[in-house]
Amino acid sequence: MSFDFAVILAKAPQILAGLGVTILIWVAGTLLAAILGFLVATARRYGGRLADLVLSVPVEVIRGTPFLVQIFLLYFGGPYIGLRLDPIAAGLLGLTIYGAAYYAEIFRAGFQSVPPGHSEAADCVGLTRMQTILHVQLPEMALLVLPPSMNMAVILLKETALLSLITVPEMTMTVQAIGSQQYAFVESIVVLALVYWALVELANFLGRLAERRLSTYSA
Amino acid sequence: MTWQLFELLLQASLMTIFVSVTSILLGLAFAIGLSAMRMSGLGPLVWFARIFISFFRGVPLLVQLLLIFNLLPAIGISLSSLTTALIGLSLCTAAYQAENLRGGFEGVPRGLIESAEMAGLSPVQSFIWIRTPIALRLTFPALVNEAILILKSSSLVSVVGMIELTKMAQNLAASTYMPLPIFASAGLIYLAINWIVAIAGRRAEAALPGLPAK
Amino acid sequence: MTQPAISVRNVSKRFGDTLVLKDINLEVPRGQVSCLIGPSGSGKSTLLRCMAFLEEASAGMIEIEGEALGFSEKDGKRRRQTAAELRRTRSKIGMVFQQFNLWPHMTALGNVSMALRRVRGLGRKEAEARAMAQLVKVGLEARAGHYPSQLSGGQQQRVAIARALALEPTIMLFDEPTSALDPELTGEVLNVMRALADEGMTMVVVTHEIGFAASVGNNVCFLDHGQLLFHDTPETVFAAPRHPRLEQFLDTYLDRGAQMLR
Ligand SMILES: Nc1ncnc2c1ncn2[C@@H]1O[C@H](COP(=O)(O)OP(=O)(O)OP(=O)(O)O)[C@@H](O)[C@H]1O
Ligand SMILES: [Mg+2]
Numbered sequence: 001m002s003f004d005f006a007v008i009l010a011k012a013p014q015i016l017a018g019l020g021v022t023i024l025i026w027v028a029g030t031l032l033a034a035i036l037g038f039l040v041a042t043a044r045r046y047g048g049r050l051a052d053l054v055l056s057v058p059v060e061v062i063r064g065t066p067f068l069v070q071i072f073l074l075y076f077g078g079p080y081i082g083l084r085l086d087p088i089a090a091g092l093l094g095l096t097i098y099g100a101a102y103y104a105e106i107f108r109a110g111f112q113s114v115p116p117g118h119s120e121a122a123d124c125v126g127l128t129r130m131q132t133i134l135h136v137q138l139p140e141m142a143l144l145v146l147p148p149s150m151n152m153a154v155i156l157l158k159e160t161a162l163l164s165l166i167t168v169p170e171m172t173m174t175v176q177a178i179g180s181q182q183y184a185f186v187e188s189i190v191v192l193a194l195v196y197w198a199l200v201e202l203a204n205f206l207g208r209l210a211e212r213r214l215s216t217y218s219a
Numbered sequence: 220m221t222w223q224l225f226e227l228l229l230q231a232s233l234m235t236i237f238v239s240v241t242s243i244l245l246g247l248a249f250a251i252g253l254s255a256m257r258m259s260g261l262g263p264l265v266w267f268a269r270i271f272i273s274f275f276r277g278v279p280l281l282v283q284l285l286l287i288f289n290l291l292p293a294i295g296i297s298l299s300s301l302t303t304a305l306i307g308l309s310l311c312t313a314a315y316q317a318e319n320l321r322g323g324f325e326g327v328p329r330g331l332i333e334s335a336e337m338a339g340l341s342p343v344q345s346f347i348w349i350r351t352p353i354a355l356r357l358t359f360p361a362l363v364n365e366a367i368l369i370l371k372s373s374s375l376v377s378v379v380g381m382i383e384l385t386k387m388a389q390n391l392a393a394s395t396y397m398p399l400p401i402f403a404s405a406g407l408i409y410l411a412i413n414w415i416v417a418i419a420g421r422r423a424e425a426a427l428p429g430l431p432a433k
Numbered sequence: 434m435t436q437p438a439i440s441v442r443n444v445s446k447r448f449g450d451t452l453v454l455k456d457i458n459l460e461v462p463r464g465q466v467s468c469l470i471g472p473s474g475s476g477k478s479t480l481l482r483c484m485a486f487l488e489e490a491s492a493g494m495i496e497i498e499g500e501a502l503g504f505s506e507k508d509g510k511r512r513r514q515t516a517a518e519l520r521r522t523r524s525k526i527g528m529v530f531q532q533f534n535l536w537p538h539m540t541a542l543g544n545v546s547m548a549l550r551r552v553r554g555l556g557r558k559e560a561e562a563r564a565m566a567q568l569v570k571v572g573l574e575a576r577a578g579h580y581p582s583q584l585s586g587g588q589q590q591r592v593a594i595a596r597a598l599a600l601e602p603t604i605m606l607f608d609e610p611t612s613a614l615d616p617e618l619t620g621e622v623l624n625v626m627r628a629l630a631d632e633g634m635t636m637v638v639v640t641h642e643i644g645f646a647a648s649v650g651n652n653v654c655f656l657d658h659g660q661l662l663f664h665d666t667p668e669t670v671f672a673a674p675r676h677p678r679l680e681q682f683l684d685t686y687l688d689r690g691a692q693m694l695r
Contacts, residue, residue, distance in 0.1 A: 065409045065413075068374040069406050072385075073398070076392060076398035158280070161279035161281045162375070176285070185289045190286065192285075193282050333487055337485060338547065338600065342516075349536055429581065
């Protein structure tokens, strides 16, 4: 048995293109998920008991079901209710909704960690509710929510690989296609695994760096 | 969506449960082994455990499964899709569980290890009879959490040819042209199983003997 | 022959730059109760832990019934003993900790029978019978099936004593066995220790219970800033304290029992 990695590496430009799609969907999906999750957490906190109850349902459903089932439902089931999306749009939407449920929980814990006295004090100074949330509560919870947020970002990076199953031309799909063209399945998957491994370790490193920055900054 | 279709999904979910439970338990055994390696103080073992954990936490499960599925036959080991799925899932969860257990092992109060030492237990005996059970007790909620994660991740083993809940839903969706109700039903079944696991986990947590005093 | 149970020779211990024990020399006679007293931070626990080799002395030698513990001496050089050598010497010692240190995942009976099964290799039945006998001795046979979290502090400490006794040590070391207990629970533990002393067990007890030291102790050692300042009978130490450090210490810690002796 001999492995030939040269045929895979010869396709580096294509792999890089796939990597580009992966990173683009990942970064965009994570940012959108964090924003949506923050909005959901805010609505649950300040929208009254009904909003809290109503919003808890999608959050729990999304957290309780596999991402794969969610994107299948969206991509294959969507057209039946008039939601016709191309793979990239479906993938990005799916990743955003999925991530948002988890970010909503992260920020919910964050809101709970901020002592109520602080926001009341801000209310008295005459800041609006949204100003208080953004300028008082968000910075106060930053140190607490940063580690799980970075962790979630890494999870989302790995979940992007599943988008290959709804034909999003990201890295996993690209490299697999190269592997079957060149009859080099094993080599292609090994390369793929190594690239993800490097990417995740890099993301972990950046996460730790950000944590250290933030903790010295707020100390 | 008929009852017959739903029944097919329920049947397939038995495979999901079987694969998940087996992987969790195998993964737990591997994770304890990895923890032992990491705490052995023997350079090569420590490094093996570190690299193993980093790799399996750093690569998407989908890619791990594809790797095992393609690599093993290429080097002359042919396995059934069930075996491939179990190896993939249990190695992956082993890495995560080892990471959870690390905190548990660190949380075992020093005095408890010293009293084992004074009772004449060797380091290996102390690891087996004292440190591991206490670390498991301390990290039990994380284990329940991991069980739920693996249950959801088991949806990926369809890529190595296993027919479990997600794959069955895919097949039925393709043949009946009813993806919406079918995937929604599959999702509901996952939700129900997870819900049961979470409740059973909380019950078990309450029934377990107390935690070591700080 | 009057070989001491424990002999401590020129033992020093440093943690980093601080010298915590300074050239300690001490012989613990067999069959007697020796109490270690002294202000907080004076090095009592450290000395006791050295006697069990839970702490390695930086210099000096410790012998248990004539056998070197932890380090062997050869041509004036110290050599670290093998794990098996250490375990053999250490099997003569039972240790009771301030925090009880019971294993939380085992019942009282499980805690006491553990080493009998895994170290002594006894069968389950025999190990549990012997463990039960020890629990009877500390008055806890009715609690055999309870987990530590279901026992009071005093009961936990008595189980810890039973656990140490199950291995039939000839020497028992106690590190402030009652200071983690509510005052009303110290009595039951001290009673068990008193009974043990009456049986002729060799005991070394680190304690702030001056009353116990005065009434049960045969010897009292006073440690201050890592130095062994006194080593004498309780009568001498408590009735006529001659040293200003000791007087100062007794003024702080004296309880009623010792007050009466005075
Ligand atoms: N592991 C350690 N590392 C560094 N310093 C230590 C360590 N253990 C003890 N010390 C120091 O050694 C000194 C003696 O501690 P030791 O615990 O023996 O005192 P003690 O007489 O038992 O006090 P107490 O009555 O409070 O229990 C203290 O100054 C303590 O801070
Ligand atoms: Mg002490």
